[in-house]
Amino acid sequence: MIRLLAIHKSLVKWAFSLKISPLNPISRKMRSRPRLSQWHLLAGIALLAIVLTGCTGRDVIGSARGWTPVTVSDGIVYTATRDGDVLALDSQALDRDEDAGNVWKYDPPKDRELGAVFGPPAVGEKFIFIGSSTNDGDTGKLIALRKDRESSRRIEEDEWDKVIPGAIIGGPTLAQGMVLVGSEDGKLYAFDAENGERIWTFATEGLKRDKGKEKRIWSTPTVADGAVYFGAMDDYLYAVSLDDGSELWKFETDGAVITTPLVVGTKVIFGSFDRKLYALDASDNGRLLWSFEADNWFWAGPISDGEMVYAANMDGKVYALPLDRQDDDAPEWTQKLGDIISSTPVLIGDRLVVTTEGGIVSLLDTSDGTVEEIPIELANKVRAPLSSEGPDGPARFYVGDRNGVVTSIDVERWRLSWTVRTRE
Amino acid sequence: MDPIFANLFTDIWNQGILRPMINSLVFLYAVLFSNMGLSIIAFTIFIRLVTTPLTLRQIRQMRAMSGLQPKLQELREKYKDDKSKLSQETMRMYRQAGVNPLGCLGPMVIQFPIWIGLFQALVQTLPTNPDRLVALSDKLYSWVPFVHEAIPLNSDFLWLNLAEPDPTNLVMPLLVGASTWVQQKMTTSPSADPRQQSTQSMMLWMMPIMLGLLTMTFPSGLALYWVVSNVVGVLTQYFITGWEPLFRKSTAPTAPTPAPAAAVDSQPQEETSENGGTTDTSSDGQDRRRSHRSRHARTRRRSRRGRSRGS
Incomplete structure (x- = not known):
């Protein structure tokens, strides 16, 4: 404070030395010149207000353009662009020739605009499903598009879309002819994948208690053994019956749950905003097996190779934890990558690919967590999950960034295979 | 601007103002019944308490300046032909009276970074989309209890969603405008200079109108801050001067007529x-x-x- 006052005093002296004081002879001379009128001052204030409003007003508050999430299936990469289109890209064709890779593009008409897409598309035998947030987050839309469509614009008769009274942030999940999706209105929806008819809905505790925004579901559901597992911002992880949407059990944490749960055998593993990773026993009504505390939120979903769980945290670290660990056990290894991590990593063979928010892609050895290759630096931020064709599939993975660029990286050669800019 | 300096300023802003504000707001939210409205009110009162010495200093300076007006007139008369002497004598008079002509600006200048910081803090602590929530994770202190668990915050307060403008587009703008007018009316010290009087009179109306209009587009959480801050300011002024300045009849400003340079003073x-x-x-x-x-x-x-x- 003393220092501030000293600076203040010297500023006053400086002002007088420059002779800009109203009491100063020079400034008295200046008064005889045409002076700044009140109207000028008025116009200046109004302009400042407009600039401030323009810079920081309503548009900035609600704007969101999506994360260009990708899902690969049989060598075709499906993505929803930040312009509201859906693209199908042939990965092998793109390896040979950039122009040959575009299989089809769905450019919805004005009245069927997609909005912002954050969760990855779900790909089935006949359809792909995409959930989105429309009207600045007020509503959600779930659309079904044919995988093998021939036309880039015409909407096929058996394609459908559903408008939901709450934005869809997580991705949809396919199981037994149903497509499951959570919404910000606090409900989990199950639709018939063929015709879009609603089969059942499940209301979260947050919705029942009317806890405002805490009812939101951002988690992508996981299906295993007839149960659907998903988290919500009311701090619960839910297990509901796939058949009728009835509640099987629920587990309360101390923070919001937005990660996609991982199911390995009877273990359900997920992270929470209370900075903990939890392992529950699904066969024992969600009994807690162990928990592990990190320094920040768990946003990215955990992944497993059957023996270990790999969990990336917003504290910029990747943790390797044995599936059968005890509460007090230290992690098998920890690798600090620096920047926050919100993108779910992928396993390629015995290597783990992790991308930080700043777009740094690292290849880690799953045995000890060492960084194997010099990290690849992408041009933009990455928040959507990475996608691959499984640990035993081709040694490559796909990533969409926040600026609409989809990139394929060859893990064997550790170099970019191709990049496609999806924004016009 | 040099990127190094730009980054430095960004870091100073983020670490010195934004992060402490965000963490304070979230911590207060966690301890005040998970209510963001109460958190903003408590935060505003805290800010006003912290800046009380500056506010009191401002009031003292304004009163002293007001008291010096007759002497200033005398000096102008006495040294009207010797400008440099007038300047020296004026400075000497200020020094003797312990008055700083720019002293009144302190609290006002302090308010601006608080407004901008609070606006950014509100937008970031009440995220309406995943992008903002991701960005928030980087701003929370790991050593402050409850803050990580408290996210996402419930932004509902009375009829307002504090992350968005007042849906009525009327109540909060009116409250902000009226409270700003009352506070300005109570704190503005009368001036002998007709030009200053004119400016004061214009500002008395301009600021409330401008803030009222801004309230229509800014998050209502910021409007709540303005209203509470103004109410605290009015109460502080009341304990010092009573209600008299509020009911003081303002002098109608006389339009300055163009005059020869020598006669202007x-x-x-x-x-x-x-x-x-x-x-x-x-x-x-x-x-x-x-x-x-x-x-x-x-x-x-x-x-x-x-x-x-x-x-």
């Missing part, structure tokens, strides 16, 4: 001092006004004599 001041007692709040104001009138009469006689000699 004396003419409008003469009109003002003759206009009324609002220019002087000291107890011997009447005597001073009388002496001013006689002095100005002498000045007019002298200037008439000068003009007749010149012609």
Whole structure:
């Protein structure tokens, strides 16, 4: 404070030395010149207000353009662009020739605009499903598009879309002819994948208690053994019956749950905003097996190779934890990558690919967590999950960034295979 | 701007203002029944308490400046032909009285970074989309209890969603405008200078109207901050001056007429001092006004004599 006052005093002296004081002879001379009128001052204030409003007003508050999430299936990469289109890209064709890779593009008409897409598309035998947030987050839309469509614009008769009274942030999940999706209105929806008819809905505790925004579901559901597992911002992880949407059990944490749960055998593993990773026993009504505390939120979903769980945290670290660990056990290894991590990593063979928010892609050895290759630096931020064709599939993975660029990286050669800019 | 400096300024802003504000707001939310409205109110009162020394200093400076107006007039008369001497004497008078002419600006200048910081803090702590929530994770201190668990915050308060503008587009803008007007009316000290009077009179209306209009587009959480901050300011002023400044009849500003350079100094001041007692709040104001009138009469006689000699 003393220092501030000293600076203040010297500023006053400086002002007088420059002779800009109203009491100063020079400034008295200046008064005889045409002076700044009140109207000028008025116009200046109004302009400042407009600039401030323009810079920081309503548009900035609600704007969101999506994360260009990708899902690969049989060598075709499906993505929803930040312009509201859906693209199908042939990965092998793109390896040979950039122009040959575009299989089809769905450019919805004005009245069927997609909005912002954050969760990855779900790909089935006949359809792909995409959930989105429309009207600045007020509503959600779930659309079904044919995988093998021939036309880039015409909407096929058996394609459908559903408008939901709450934005869809997580991705949809396919199981037994149903497509499951959570919404910000606090409900989990199950639709018939063929015709879009609603089969059942499940209301979260947050919705029942009317806890405002805490009812939101951002988690992508996981299906295993007839149960659907998903988290919500009311701090619960839910297990509901796939058949009728009835509640099987629920587990309360101390923070919001937005990660996609991982199911390995009877273990359900997920992270929470209370900075903990939890392992529950699904066969024992969600009994807690162990928990592990990190320094920040768990946003990215955990992944497993059957023996270990790999969990990336917003504290910029990747943790390797044995599936059968005890509460007090230290992690098998920890690798600090620096920047926050919100993108779910992928396993390629015995290597783990992790991308930080700043777009740094690292290849880690799953045995000890060492960084194997010099990290690849992408041009933009990455928040959507990475996608691959499984640990035993081709040694490559796909990533969409926040600026609409989809990139394929060859893990064997550790170099970019191709990049496609999806924004016009 | 040099990127190094730009990054430095960004870091100073983020680490020095934004992060402490965000963590304070979230911590208060966690301990005040998970209510963001109460958190903003408590935060505002805390900010006003912290800046109380500055506010009191501002009030003292304004009162002292007001008290010095007659002496300032005398000096202007005495040294009207010696500008540098006038400047020196004025400075000396300020120094002796312990007055800093720019001292009134302190609290106002402090308010601006608070407004901007609070706006950014509100947008970031009440995220409406995943992008903002991701960005928030980087701003929370790991050592402050409850803050990580408290996210996402419930932004509902009374009829408001604090992350968005008032849905009525009327109540909060009116409250902000009215409370700003009352506070300005109570804190503005009358001036002898008609130009300053005119500016004060304009600002008395401009600021409330401008803030009221901004409230229509800004998050209502920021509007709540403005209202609470104004109410605290009004109460502080009440304990110092009572309600008198609120009901003081404002002097109608006289439009400054174009005048020759030599006459600019004396003419409008003469009109003002003759206009009324609002220019002087000291107890011997009447005597001073009388002496001013006689002095100005002498000045007019002298200037008439000068003009007749010149012609």
